[in-house]
Amino acid sequence: MIAIWVIVIVLLLIILDEQLGRKRKRASPKKEYPMRQSDMTLFTNGKHLFADYFQSIEQATHHIHILFYIVKTDEISQQFFSLLQQKAKEGIEVRLLVDWVGSFGLPRKTIRSLKKSGVRFAYSQKPTFPYFFYQLNRRNHRKITVIDGTIGYIGGFNIGKEYIGQDADFGDWRDYHLKVSGEGVADLQAQFLDDWKATTRETVQNEERYFPPLPNGAIAHRFIATNGDGLEEDFSRLIRQAQREIMIGSPYFIPGKNVMDALLDALKRQVAVTILVPLKADHLFVKEAAFPYFYRLLKAGAHIHRFYQGFYHAKTIIVDDNICNIGTANFDKRSFFLNGEMNCFIYDRAFTQQMKHVIRYELSRSERLTLDWWKKRSVWERGKESLSTLLSQWL
Structure with a gap:
């Protein structure tokens, strides 16, 4: 019983520290x-x-x-x-x-x-x-x-x-x-x-x-440095510009509400959305934290693939035929709201086409997820997904 109370008190102190720090220390602007x-x-x-x-x-x-x-x-x-x-x-x-x-x-x-x-x-x-x-x-x-x-x-x-x-x-x-x-x-x-x-x-x-x-x-390109603020808006804006195709590569896929809404809206507009993530995980819970997003995207018609010949750690977004982003930010809440990141938004048709060829090569070494796969997950996987969702802000 004492151990449980100690754990509760420690968790409360961590939460209080986080909340007070957020109020007192403002992140550097984008x-x-x-x-x-x-x-x-x-x-x-x-x-x-x-x-x-x-x-x-x-x-x-x-x-x-x-x-x-x-x-x-x-x-x-x-x-x-x-x-x-x-x-x-x-x-x-x-x-x-x-x-x-x-x-x-x-x-x-x-x-x-x-x-x-x-x-x-x-x-x-x-x-x-x-x-x-x-x-x-x-x-x-x-x-x-x-x-x-x-x-x-x-x-x-x-x-x-x-x-x-x-x-x-x-x-x-x-x-x-x-x-x-x-x-x-x-x-x-x-x-x-x-x-x-x-x-x-x-x-x-x-x-x-x-x-x-x-x-x-x-x-032609532009560098953008963020410190836990502004990147979500940049990615949402980029996605909403799409007219035909969006390709996303990231080791972690925990986008949060605004970016998720932008992706679902793109699918409603008949924009083809392809997402590439690793099959393996290099951190606890990050793979399962993506599952609720995968379900909604699969239902809406997105193509989701998991790279199985090694580990996929790249970070990229490609929109249509002439815009792509390469940088340090993952497609997750940590990169959007916590970390210092640096991204390069590239506005060049030839370079974008090169990136598309790279992504297609990665897709050839990946498995495609289906709704049937999602529905057949084990009880253990569903439990990890629930816990991962609770922890997703800090993964």
Whole structure:
């Protein structure tokens, strides 16, 4: 009986902490960067991405700015750390910012070694009292790299062996990451420096040296940074623009009411809606939390597929033939209402067609869900679904 009361009191304290924190601490407003023209390379395979990524780091001559949500401590992570240390010893400015929750397992020995070599390291979103649980639940999920102010990377990959397909539990890891050159790199740089200052309170001297002149590229796009506010409206607006087709890829599908209403409205307008999610789950309850949404969408005529040849971690929305979004945000309430995210809205027909070919390839390695499958779920699955629905705001 005492144990039950302890659990109840702890839960009440967490809820109170969350509510008070929400009232006292307002999230940073959405930052919508200007329309830009850049050149972009799409990576869907971790081995290809990191071969290019590490080469770009090796060639850095002035500075390396990196923000990741997750950095592990396995072999590829050690290669990553060693490379940053080498560049710092060469006199290159290296700043590494990682999320406190996402990269919680980093050993202190590793951090000390990085700092000793000259790498400037900091934890983003490190929770403090008061409002510890409120802050714990808000994470910096952006993955941004800027090298010499001329090359940028953004997307869904983190640093760890699973992202290059070396984790037997996940197998082939599918994700989308962009390499950017041209005008848009300045916006990635600006966002990194904003996050760095917010974390370290460091005033970066002669900031203009991080913003060299940049050429126009071929692809029109806009970066949008959110901090738990504004992304739901952006996604809803994008969906409501659709006239023929919507394709959504996400590892987690917990959209909430407004985005769900936009999807159902699109189906009523005879817009074809295709949703791609993983068959496997990498977190408790997230798969089951999608089931109530799947049922309503299947009834309305949506096509829902689950990727079975590995793990699908990509984040994308494609609308008709000339608009797509690639970034760090999942199609869930956490990305909409809690996390710091960075998305790239791309307005280019050729790039959108490339993305459609990628999605069709993923669909060829996926199973299609049906209403009959939904109705035949086990009692255990239905129970997990009910619990997942209650927890969906925090998954």
